[in-house]
Amino acid sequence: MNTKNEKKRFLEIGGVQTVIASLICIILGLLVGYIVLLCINPAGAWDAMTSILKNFLYFPRPEVALEYFGSTLAKTAPLLMCTLSILFAYKVGLFNIGASGQYAVGAGLALYLALAYQMPWYVCMIAAMIGGGLLGGIAGILKAYLNVNEVIAGIMLNWISLYSVNMLLTNVKESSTTYTMALKTNSPDALIPSLGLDKLFSDNRYVTIAIPLAVIIAILVWVVMSKTKLGYELKATGLNKNAAKYAGMKEKRNMILTMAIAGCLAGLGAAFLYLSGIEQWSCAQTAVPAMGFNGIAAAFLGGLNPIGSIFSAFFIQHITSGGSYVDKMVYCAQISDLISAIIIYFCGFVLFFKYCMNRKAKK
């Protein structure tokens, strides 16, 4: 009887619930993904699934695996920033679906300053932050003063930013391809320094200080949300904006500020990716960057906790990267995206499972 009670109480702790719910989501996602693979071609399903899960471990030689582990981390940093962007807004009762657009603007400004004006990395980074912040701020202003739903405004702004950035970056693209010029040859100062971190990952030069920086920012977001006056005000505004107004908080300013900070985070995320040199922007892309949307799943998978986000962002980047190792002889090229999408989709169900657990605990 006593142990049963304790067990029940253990299940009622918020953090424990989140971890369990997150694990259930991951397992369900993997299971459904596996079933889909079985339906398409049963022969390669197991291999495909293990290569997605193995990701960099796909390479038998440890130093190669380590190098690719570094690349996954390099891409986790920007995803973590997008996750924090979504999470920050969500805590204040706003849904920042515009993270993708803010991310695109961040990428655009960072790369343009780097390639057109040879600016150093920190200037590019700050510009990316400001650009993302301004775009987020626009959605915030529309919401605060004209009561335009931030989701609608965000989606519209996503497309506006994507094509504006495509247009801007066409000026600095390689003449023979649709990609922007490589930073390494054209603007080496714009590359984020590694400070020796690359040595730890078999000289993977994409491993930069962006990775520890992203973790530090996650911790900072946690501190701001749970320890500061600003966090107290912002959460109060999100939970009950009438009470916030009654308590003399500037609820409109808080909304705009929230969206601007969320935008800064997403914009900075783009700088983390593109200024590491791991990818170049394709000026012909017709879809907004997936980072912003994967951030939604990562935010929920991480239980809407900034520290949890560090792990969830890594997991989602892990399977996204792992998807590229699926045998293309057995499955068509799109399969990797499809399977990661299914898993990511299930990651969004954390709150649902938490709700179910709570209901059970109550009875």
Next chain:
Amino acid sequence: MGEYAVEMLHITKRFPGIVANDDITLQLKKGEIHALLGENGAGKSTLMSVLFGLYQAEEGEIRKDGKKVEIKNPNDANALGIGMVHQHFKLVECFSVLDNIILGAEPVQGGFLKKDEARKKVMELSNRYHLQIDPDAKVENITVGMQQRTEILKMLYRDNEILIFDEPTAVLTVQEIEELMQIMKGLAKEGKSILFISHKLNEIMEVSDHCTVLRKGKYVGTVETKDTTPEKLSAMMVGRNVSFKVEKKPAEPGDVVLDVKDMTVAGQNKKDAVQDVSFQVRKGEIVCITGIDGNGQTELVYGLSGLEPLKSGSIHMNGKDITKASVRERSTSGMSHIPEDRHKHGLVLDYSLEDNLVLQRYFEPQFTSKAGLMKRKEIREYSDRLIEEYDIRSGQGSSTIVRSMSGGNQQKAIIAREIDKNPDLLIAVQPTRGVDIGAIESIHRQLIEQRDAGKAVLLVSLELDEVMDVPDRILVMYEGRLVGEFKPDEVTVEELGLYMTGAKKQEV
């Protein structure tokens, strides 16, 4: 077949940190009106939720017509003929009255609504029980009284035999309450069994046959109403004798604290909600603004507290012009505001009690460091002190989530917060709404203590007892204007009623 329609025997229901119902027994006879009396947090709502299938009791059993039944959800309750009118109506605002009544129990044939049949049945019920409704009016356009009649018809339409009324008079006008009492008596005469939850003693005395009293989750007793008095009932409910008459010394008004001149505030529609209102509140007096709900009192307070801008006119506090001051500036320069709607404005329900207790002062240096970090230790100490001093009861003290607290204790928290700010002007809007007798007494005492301590108190209230007992001056508001000013001992309730309904007017 026993004589009881419903019996709840030895019901026990626990929540984390609290026993909401502790071995409670309630037996409802066929065709009677049975009142359930208790303070806020006494366990009335929990008990009814158990009967209605929203909660499962840990111990005890429920019997219907002498047979043991299991009620796992509201559908089970419905199937057993148990219906409930909730305190906050559950109607679809943009649907017609008729649509709301049949919602969920629509007569259909081959997928098509048979509305004519439904209408016939509803109108028959309406005539039989004298429940006047306009079946085609949209719910958003009808009075609160008619909304309630719609809720009652909803239960009757489903052939419910046991009707639960959860504090049905809280939202009604005096006339509507009288009407409801007649309706309830009529329903009982027709053989329906009624459970009537209330903490208004005069209503219980008027309509009920039996009264069961709960206190702090425990069963106190069941009495025959005709053998008891309001004084005895309130003593059972509170556990001590309660004075109904508010004791106070004559007021000694001092300097003017609040000076309002020609204040006009825009309304929802084209018409201004407050028109050219002027009045003063002095140190050491309680001024009460009263009137029928919706005559501009809400907007008047919004204008005073800075939640809405003024269209014209001016507000001075302690001689300083605060017409254009922000909510925060007004608050820090000595205005406290106990808001009308505690859930909408007064509290962040999902915040802890301590975070709510510092809602008006969290930015002060004693609670926030220069670096912008919240001083959690100081906040906890402050909150613990207020909880102790103002007797705020909750499951887990300072860290209780306010949403889980009872309405009366939520209100106590707001009052503690606003009074402890040590304001020059205390604006208290409906401070005793939905609060039980014991708490009402203490709230009235606190208002008078504030007055005696030399504060200016502006009370806005619809409760006539409160209007007659507490203030030193009464201002009546009708259609956005002040239409009368009285001293409480120089006016009768009937006279006030005439001003409140616009039948009489003075130049103020």
